[in-house]
Amino acid sequence: MTYTLYPVELESRTSTRPPRKRTTSSQSVNFSRPNRTSPTPPQSSQTTAPRINIQIQAPTPTTALPAPHSKAKRTTHKLKMRTYFLTGANRGIGLEFVRQLSSNPHTTVIAGVRSKSNDISTLEALNTNSNVHIIECDVSSPDSLSSLSFRVAEILSQTGANLDYLFNIAGINATSADTSLSLDAESLQRHMQINVLGPAKIVQSLRGYLARGAVVMNMTSGLGSLTVATDVTKCCTYSMSKAALNMLTLHQAKDLKGAGVKVLCMDPGWVKTRMGGKGAMIEAQVSVESMLGVVAGLKDGDSGKFYRYDGGVIPW
Numbered sequence: 001m002t003y004t005l006y007p008v009e010l011e012s013r014t015s016t017r018p019p020r021k022r023t024t025s026s027q028s029v030n031f032s033r034p035n036r037t038s039p040t041p042p043q044s045s046q047t048t049a050p051r052i053n054i055q056i057q058a059p060t061p062t063t064a065l066p067a068p069h070s071k072a073k074r075t076t077h078k079l080k081m082r083t084y085f086l087t088g089a090n091r092g093i094g095l096e097f098v099r100q101l102s103s104n105p106h107t108t109v110i111a112g113v114r115s116k117s118n119d120i121s122t123l124e125a126l127n128t129n130s131n132v133h134i135i136e137c138d139v140s141s142p143d144s145l146s147s148l149s150f151r152v153a154e155i156l157s158q159t160g161a162n163l164d165y166l167f168n169i170a171g172i173n174a175t176s177a178d179t180s181l182s183l184d185a186e187s188l189q190r191h192m193q194i195n196v197l198g199p200a201k202i203v204q205s206l207r208g209y210l211a212r213g214a215v216v217m218n219m220t221s222g223l224g225s226l227t228v229a230t231d232v233t234k235c236c237t238y239s240m241s242k243a244a245l246n247m248l249t250l251h252q253a254k255d256l257k258g259a260g261v262k263v264l265c266m267d268p269g270w271v272k273t274r275m276g277g278k279g280a281m282i283e284a285q286v287s288v289e290s291m292l293g294v295v296a297g298l299k300d301g302d303s304g305k306f307y308r309y310d311g312g313v314i315p316w
């Protein structure tokens with residue numbers, strides 16, 4: 001059985017988005033999906049959104065993840081007292097994570113932003129339950145990263161908890177129009193620094209504060225899949241950095257196994273944010289709610305996997 005899904009995300013920075021092309025070609029990518037009913041593509045009001053029809057093979061149940069929209073699961077994870085640290089919290093997907101997590105007064109959210117001098121008023125406004133702690137975390141700055149553990153430890157000492165979840169969300173796609181024939185060293189270096197080295201250093205810095213059973217989630221992209229790239233190549237520099245992040249994820253999963261920490265990478269889908277653009281296919285609210293359902297249902301054997309926001313497993 002095959003069925004058609006909405007595209008693996010095709011995000012690009014709005015300001016540098018190349019002209020959209022409609023495509024009529026179908027691309028076949030095999031995803032294994034958790035045991036669930038057939039997917040319901042999010043409805044987009046953007047009738048002009050670019051679509052690539054991906055023929056998905058019949059689902060092969062590989063893991064018993066919860067349906068992300070399952071009411072029972074949502075209720076369960078919302079009732080637990082949990083401590084989260086995330087980067088890129090001031091806007092986009094990161095901000096939506098803070099919005100959803102902070103609505104539970106029993107949750108502690110340590111929200112990393114590049115700089116507190118930037119406008120973080122929307123994030124600050126989410127602190128209605130006094131459970132959002134905003135700290136600086138510039139993932140491109142060695143100084144900021146090396147002092148991160150002190151800022152996090154200070155907050156943890158107030159609550160007496162360790163981190164249950166560490167979400168590396170901050171990322172850039174700054175030269176989305178480039179190709180293998182035009183990419184340059186400066187941009188590649190910057191993407192690797194922010195999208196790869198940043199998540200590596202954050203885990204190094206905070207590993208001592210990760211609770212046993214904690215989850216590290218690296219926000220990657222479908223464009224970081226080598227399998228997907230055999231059909232769809234876009235955003236060369238960005239996709240190379242996300243492929244490297246995926247490899248980092250596998251190393252982290254192995255290296256933290258003894259500490260009982262699960263590490264995964266997650267494709268949020270093509271999301272309406274500054275990076276994804278207004279023509280993207282899903283709202284951040286939908287993507288984040290689904291991702292929270294996925295991480296809440298992870299089993300030990302799920303460490304080192306590449307998930308899509310709806311719980312599907314993406315081939316490397």
Ligand SMILES: NC(=O)c1ccc[n+]([C@@H]2O[C@H](COP(=O)([O-])OP(=O)(O)OC[C@H]3O[C@@H](n4cnc5c(N)ncnc54)[C@H](OP(=O)(O)O)[C@@H]3O)[C@@H](O)[C@H]2O)c1
Binds near residue numbers: 087089114168194277
């Ligand atoms: N949107 C999509 O369709 C899509 C698809 C696949 C993957 N993703 C991934 O999802 C993640 C979030 O993307 P988004 O759509 O929310 O993008 P976004 O709206 O552009 O937000 C990017 C976030 O990253 C932060 N950031 C960038 N450089 C930083 C640095 N040096 N230090 C700290 N924070 C930094 C930004 O902070 P500032 O405001 O300070 O710049 C902002 O909070 C990224 O890793 C992205 O690659 C997104």
